[in-house]
Amino acid sequence: MSFIAQLKAAWQKNNSLLCVGLDPDPAKFPAHLRGKPDAIFQFCAGIADATADLACAFKPQIAYFAARRAEDQLEALIAHIHDKHPNVPVILDAKRGDIGSTAEQYAIEAFERYRADAVTVNPYMGRDSVEPWLAYKDKGVILLCRTSNPGGSDLQFQKVGPGGTAIYELVAEMVAKDWNPDGKYAGQLGLVVGATFPGEIARVREIVGELPLLVPGIGAQGGDIEATVKAGKTAAGTGLMINSSRAILYAGKDEDYAAAARQVALETRDAINRWR
Amino acid sequence: MSFIAQLKAAWQKNNSLLCVGLDPDPAKFPAHLRGKPDAIFQFCAGIADATADLACAFKPQIAYFAARRAEDQLEALIAHIHDKHPNVPVILDAKRGDIGSTAEQYAIEAFERYRADAVTVNPYMGRDSVEPWLAYKDKGVILLCRTSNPGGSDLQFQKVGPGGTAIYELVAEMVAKDWNPDGKYAGQLGLVVGATFPGEIARVREIVGELPLLVPGIGAQGGDIEATVKAGKTAAGTGLMINSSRAILYAGKDEDYAAAARQVALETRDAINRWR
Numbered sequence: 001m002s003f004i005a006q007l008k009a010a011w012q013k014n015n016s017l018l019c020v021g022l023d024p025d026p027a028k029f030p031a032h033l034r035g036k037p038d039a040i041f042q043f044c045a046g047i048a049d050a051t052a053d054l055a056c057a058f059k060p061q062i063a064y065f066a067a068r069r070a071e072d073q074l075e076a077l078i079a080h081i082h083d084k085h086p087n088v089p090v091i092l093d094a095k096r097g098d099i100g101s102t103a104e105q106y107a108i109e110a111f112e113r114y115r116a117d118a119v120t121v122n123p124y125m126g127r128d129s130v131e132p133w134l135a136y137k138d139k140g141v142i143l144l145c146r147t148s149n150p151g152g153s154d155l156q157f158q159k160v161g162p163g164g165t166a167i168y169e170l171v172a173e174m175v176a177k178d179w180n181p182d183g184k185y186a187g188q189l190g191l192v193v194g195a196t197f198p199g200e201i202a203r204v205r206e207i208v209g210e211l212p213l214l215v216p217g218i219g220a221q222g223g224d225i226e227a228t229v230k231a232g233k234t235a236a237g238t239g240l241m242i243n244s245s246r247a248i249l250y251a252g253k254d255e256d257y258a259a260a261a262r263q264v265a266l267e268t269r270d271a272i273n274r275w276r
Numbered sequence: 277m278s279f280i281a282q283l284k285a286a287w288q289k290n291n292s293l294l295c296v297g298l299d300p301d302p303a304k305f306p307a308h309l310r311g312k313p314d315a316i317f318q319f320c321a322g323i324a325d326a327t328a329d330l331a332c333a334f335k336p337q338i339a340y341f342a343a344r345r346a347e348d349q350l351e352a353l354i355a356h357i358h359d360k361h362p363n364v365p366v367i368l369d370a371k372r373g374d375i376g377s378t379a380e381q382y383a384i385e386a387f388e389r390y391r392a393d394a395v396t397v398n399p400y401m402g403r404d405s406v407e408p409w410l411a412y413k414d415k416g417v418i419l420l421c422r423t424s425n426p427g428g429s430d431l432q433f434q435k436v437g438p439g440g441t442a443i444y445e446l447v448a449e450m451v452a453k454d455w456n457p458d459g460k461y462a463g464q465l466g467l468v469v470g471a472t473f474p475g476e477i478a479r480v481r482e483i484v485g486e487l488p489l490l491v492p493g494i495g496a497q498g499g500d501i502e503a504t505v506k507a508g509k510t511a512a513g514t515g516l517m518i519n520s521s522r523a524i525l526y527a528g529k530d531e532d533y534a535a536a537a538r539q540v541a542l543e544t545r546d547a548i549n550r551w552r
Contacts, residue, residue: 023378063374063381069389071347095373097398098339099425102299105339113345122373124400124420126427144400149375151402154450155443158436167431167443174430 021245148194195223424470471499
């Protein structure tokens, strides 16, 4: 099944636009997991099992695994999610970006080695840096557009051309049109737009039609749920993967961490649904 | 020793501006290495040993290792270079880019796990995505500026502001000035500028003063050595890390591949030196 079909099915089945971000930081793990050789896998699998009926996607952040030589635990985690929760697609948050044969190697890493359903990619190197990813017809490629951090404006908010188009708008246009001739890759493409800029979410939605938007920045980063949903939802009341990581992962500090995570995920899903 | 001090010492000791790119593709390995469990390490270590007195840097591309679950071989390779060739710094070509705590994890991956001396980073997410890397005072952070691929122009050649500054020029200005207040990080920063655009190498050199430039695109990608060196060298005749990967790595197809690689590296180094 293609990424977009998986995503649509998960939006409907779980009545959810919530993406659960998996950024495992062992220093924040409950005591009963600390020191275990597969603590990262155990922690994340516990979160996934507790929230799989509340999420439209899981988003493991590869840096948290790579910093600790835990690639094998990332492989095991994604395999676990595919096995136990086949209805919830996995977005590998890797923000890769390179050209030609190197981009092909990164695509092998994300899609063949880790078996992710989608990946985040940086657009700075342009169209031919994205094409090797799009060769995988069933996979999603979610390009950075407007990021939620303060420095995001350094480049993304620069204005180009006579109309003063911002770079983030240009990226949205390129991804929706130039890099997607005749809608050829429409079911494969998505964009990252931070929740800290609802006005810009609305602008991106205007440019890209139904393209799914991955929206980080609610929860710990302070983005507003009402404003995000109103700005980003499609006519069908979907089109969004609203990510929360830390607020869910570290809701509890003890053996009941997964139950605490479930409670926050439930509240977040429902808070999102209030504005759909 | 800091990255810039290592680089300056290697420029001088080896009389070389050549960076040897390590992009190991097992399908192109000589027959005697194929099927060996540590073939990637063996192949790359052979290249490093054969070219260490001819290079100012080695640049392993992490995707080639990650696609094959060969992180352990990348660790072993960098440890081997540090041990046997301590005068030649290692640039981990990873083109990472993320924010806050995630960027910190990537920095741990590159600098603590792999012990790279420098890393390539994508500037799209702006200043605060770069700062966690700069916290490592002895390490180099080489930002993508003008890449050598056709799609590089999609964003990098967009013109902003009344003067029509191209995005790649803006990145050069930000890295040299805004992101480097009072020259605080001068010895840590560098830029990637492709050899396929000599006019733009010259423009970047004009903007950034003595900042080192990593220049991919000679050899297999067709960039011109004379034009690259003339456009990019500093007054001291240095300032460049001119990368060649495939033309060196796959110069020979048999057991003598390392000797063949040495010959091409020698010719390339000398061809570069002709124009310094």
